Amino acid sequence: MSATARRPWPMPWKMALGFGLGLLLGLAVHVSGADAGWVRAITDYATTPLSRLFLNLIFMLIVPLLFSALVMGIAEMGDIRALGRIGWKTLAYTVVLSGVAVLLGLVLVNVLEPGAGVDPALARELLAQNVERSREIVASVDTQPRGMDMLLSIVPSNVVQAASENASILALMFFAVMFGVGMVLTPGEKVATLKRGIEGLFEISMTLIGLVIRLAPYAVFCFMFNLAAIFGFDLLLRLGAYVGVVVLALALHMFVTYSVAVRLAGRSPLAFFRGIQEAAVMAFSTASSNATLPTALQVADRIGLPPKVSRFVLTVGATANQNGTALFEGVTVIFLAQFFGVELSLAQQFMVMMVCILGGIGTAGVPSGSLPVVALICAMVGVDPIGIGLILGVNHFLDMCRTTLNVVGDLTLATLVAHGEPEGPGPEPLPSRQGDGRA
Template structure:
């Protein structure tokens, strides 16, 4: 007698669905471009009534959730350091090294993307054509470029005079992030029953935001097919060349930060980089496999204890906070991606605007969830802030999972590096592996 219960069919992982959507949209778009059908009536109807509207809905859903997600993530990330006063210099050293390592990562990424220019080479007329076809979605974004403050006004604008106004404007999102950081610090410095309840409430907002983002990301395979069809039908094979160059620059920047920046930091602290990387390799492999800092946390804690010999009082605090707040790879990825898309669409960003991108990326690294694709809303946000057409994230969605695996490896390695740096001077006379006696 056979079992009537149907076998549970294994679900295809989301990143594979996104890869399929990427491939389908790209191939169909390239066929349309190669056969000269771009101006055909059926193509115009598909882009007008199917692909472009769906793309807009997907982007609007992401932008809708950005304010609650970033505010709650930043507040929770800062509030996680709630033991800063109790831990004394451990907490402050963690925060200082986090900002420093993130700044170095973003600066390295911006230097490479400006030097190698992976997005340059696309016909400017085609880029303007795509922007024109998405004029309704990009009208307010592009219009905000000329109104953005510069120089001293840019620095003063970071401190908002109206938080609600900052939350309602993509261009002023850095002001909202500043307020979120201040709010988080206020929670840390005001321990009470009431603030404890408020903190749990904000954590609830974060959890709800992440749940909704997860639901929206399920639409990504269909959205990326629409994005890629629109892009490939216009840009043709130039799109593949630019995309390959972009992936190469991101991987190069991540590799340099991993092998050079972390090695220099460890060497200056008196540790052996070779011994460190040998001990951290298990956590690095786990990070690459899962593409999630949070999922790698148990392995990272064990590696810090058993392989690196770090004190538990330091490693538990630093690694737990770092899984959310110390996202060097994510910050680097976001900076490179925004500048690449600016180059691709012919948007000339000033040094002041790139400086703002750097600041948002550093704060975004603190406020980005340690889950797969957690940085995509931040990338869309920064694009909107500096006047770059957010439809370009369709390019990123197609290769995002591989880059997510790479940058998560850097994030987790950065957490262990951070824990090693913070442990310096906190261990008495106990010696780390590879540390000179």
Template sequence: MATPTARKRLPLHTKIAIGFIAGILAGLAVHATGVHEAAWVQAFTTYVTTPFSKIFLSLIFMLIVPLLFSALVVGIAEMGDVRALGRIGWKTLFYTVLLSAVAVLIGLVLVNWLQPGAGVDPALAQQLLADNADRAKEIVASVGEQPRGIDMLVSIVPDNVIAAASSNGTILSLMFFAVMFGIGLVLTDTPQTQVLKRGIEGLLEISMTLIGLVIRLAPIAVFCFMFNLASLFGFDLLIRLGAYVGVVVLALALHQFVSYSVALKLAGKSPVKFFKGAQEAMVMAFSTASSNATLPTALRVAEEELGLPRRIARFVLTVGATANQNGTALFEGVTVLFLAQFFGVDLSLGQQAMVMLVCILGGIGTAGVPSGSLPVVALICAMVGVDPVGIGMILGVNHFLDMCRTTLNVTGDLTLATLVAAGEPELGAGDTAATP
């Protein structure tokens, strides 16, 4: 007897899109009919949508410390061949930081110039923040305690890592400790540290699993977020959201086709030949929205189409799939500044510099799960005094933007491998590369 075929489940991003659209339509209907002040709407937001969105955010914040610590340590530790490969390893690290910094800088400049989140009624923004008074009060209090100027730079080095882990305002200190811990793990190659490394990798796997479970609540959370936002802001919300998506895509395109082209040209390579050779990996990255899933294709493209040495391509692309995420770093910076503009939070140059630094580190320590950058975005928002309730908007358009930034991430990995290979000595007997 034939067994009935199992019902095909909807992908998570489709469920999130459904929750996003349903929340917007319901909120716009409430806003257009002018019943957002009605008792039943107030009760619905007070006892249903707002509590659920707070629980979702609390779950995200609960997992930030173990996730970021383990992801950063593992990301640094995966460069364990830095000593063995010598110059290649250090060139990889240098270009990773440089390209990520350029990506974030492009994003921050465009957001400050185009102001995609500006123009929203400040009174409505304050009303939304009032609905999340406890969370907003906690965030604003942490910002008031943050050091300024040279004290901010000095405070990056923690005197108490446990205290740093317990405060959103000093989370950068925890990230610094994680980087130092990862470097120490690389430099101390003993059987004991290998066991410790496997334990931290296990912590990362557990954290990623839990984040995956929390993200399953995203369709309902997105409905709650978007209903609250749309019922207050109406069609202004859609205009701001469209502007945000446009700025992210523009920033990604500029970094992809301008920054990488300049870097390749300076290395004596032809950008046209590079993009022609890399197009298969770029298409795969866009369709899968996963750097890890694209890695086999990228490795083949690097060797067969770009003619890169196998030892360099395998090392750089494998490390880059985790640690060289220019698109993710850019996306996080643009998102935080957009939300700051949306809620009328004026960020100083010092705070924006802090955002940039955390985004660069976040590009190394972002978990490879759907919406893996969400905890980092929520974390940075809390650091600079922006209520993270606005991430519901980001979740609604996240899948499309994830496809775009993954394309940039994979292209960045291939660019990084090309830059590292430039100027290296001729291939040895045990190395191979296809003819360009």
């Protein structure tokens, strides 16, 4: 190969190209007639199956990756006291960052009032257009655990069943944490073989996901083509004020709150955001924290976060540190209350804030995983849950935005937790790690 051979495009550029082409072609199709038979044929038999195939391939590997990464992250600490310190720091920073996110969203939605003065006829029309999908989501509210049941559901009675259900991913993670703690407490010579096996499972999962990620630019094209061809800008423009408030709140939290947090951890915010851009683009493209986890783990290695911290914090954060989701839920509930003319007291809004923080921790890290939680909170404060039909047309775009904040928040959280942690000698590298060529 000659020295002048062109270097391959970086993956973020490829995904950005797929995003742009999909959006432009989708808009062109929408303008020319989105209801045409050939358009439906393309979306039904080409773009939608391809995009689903990509996500299915990712989710197929998420369970072994989550389990092995979390177990190894705990086992490599080698000291149960270190697990306690990192675990408590992770929990504390998660609550603080989620609380700031929800509070920021509630302040903006109350000051700007995007739901005030909406045309009632338009509201009824949008509800009618999305009523079936809304009812499906609202119906799932009854199956969501509440109160003490929500707490008890974290401890799985059947770990295999928990692994097979995305909604029970926290239960799987609890089992992985307990498994890792058991490995730490068990004499090393008795679990050395098992530890190497789990390490091998982690490496195999990362290798396979690396192959799947090569399909990401094509999947991104399909995602954006479907979104633009079916919805266009019509619904986005009608709900522009709501979208603007959500995006503004997400942007402020990302570039102000996270910059302050990274600076407190002794790092340059500019260098931090430059280093994590691949994970941010992947999160925006897939709208899934779980699907972005492999990329986030690789990015954490490149920006110099200790693996014993990043594996634990990022795998937990993929489900439990959903800052963007918590913020989105709070803004959406207040927006719908304004839309339907429901006055919420400060006490009710405080309750909304608390539930959103918990909802951000307990929401599955999959596309649109927060919609049932929004419906549940609406019912709690006297807002008709069917109103979520108003936001379905713009939900995919906002899902991509809030997932980006979730993933950046996970990396910010890992940076905060890693700050001040002693490096120590760490575990001896396993043979499978040597010479793997990863940056």
